[in-house]
Amino acid sequence: MVRVAIGPGDDVEAWCTRCRMNLNHRVIAVVGVEIKRVHCLTCGGDHKYYPPKYEGSGKKTAKAGKIPSAVRTVKSREAAEARAVGEWKRMMDEMPAEHTPRPYRLSESYQPAEFIEHPVLGKGRVMEILGAQRISVIFRDGRKILVCNKN
Numbered sequence: 001m002v003r004v005a006i007g008p009g010d011d012v013e014a015w016c017t018r019c020r021m022n023l024n025h026r027v028i029a030v031v032g033v034e035i036k037r038v039h040c041l042t043c044g045g046d047h048k049y050y051p052p053k054y055e056g057s058g059k060k061t062a063k064a065g066k067i068p069s070a071v072r073t074v075k076s077r078e079a080a081e082a083r084a085v086g087e088w089k090r091m092m093d094e095m096p097a098e099h100t101p102r103p104y105r106l107s108e109s110y111q112p113a114e115f116i117e118h119p120v121l122g123k124g125r126v127m128e129i130l131g132a133q134r135i136s137v138i139f140r141d142g143r144k145i146l147v148c149n150k151n
């Protein structure tokens with residue numbers, strides 16, 4: 001899988017200091033390869049980028065929380081990938097047995113929580129409507145931004 005460098009306007013999973021959850025954030029500022037500022041797509045707040053928090057790192061919000069070192073970041077990225085698969089499975093488990101996911105098409109419009117099937121990425125579920133023509137969908141490979149409502 002090719003990893004594309006993150007730039008402003010991209011969506012990343014990050015810890016929201018207001019919502020106190022790992023949520024999708026739009027990147028506002030990047031310095032070098034480091035994400036500096038993000039915009040929470042849930043509460044609409046702008047704040048410093050904090051990497052997503054996972055079990056084991058404790059429930060407390062990091063008051064004086066240090067951003068993990070580069071080495072830790074690589075390790076937690078693997079954990080994040082494993083967790084993404086777990087999240088996807090949980091989401092897909094909610095699909096009723098008789099339900100057929102809707103084939104993904106650029107021209108269609110989608111609703112949150114809808115099950116879809118992408119020709120390349122496979123089965124997924126709409127997590128968030130990001131705008132008139134963008135949706136965030138979770139696939140086995142993780143969350144992807146897909147275009148919709150396009151003529």
Ligand SMILES: [Zn+2]
Pocket residue numbers: 016017018019020023040041042043044045
């Ligand atoms: Zn938030």
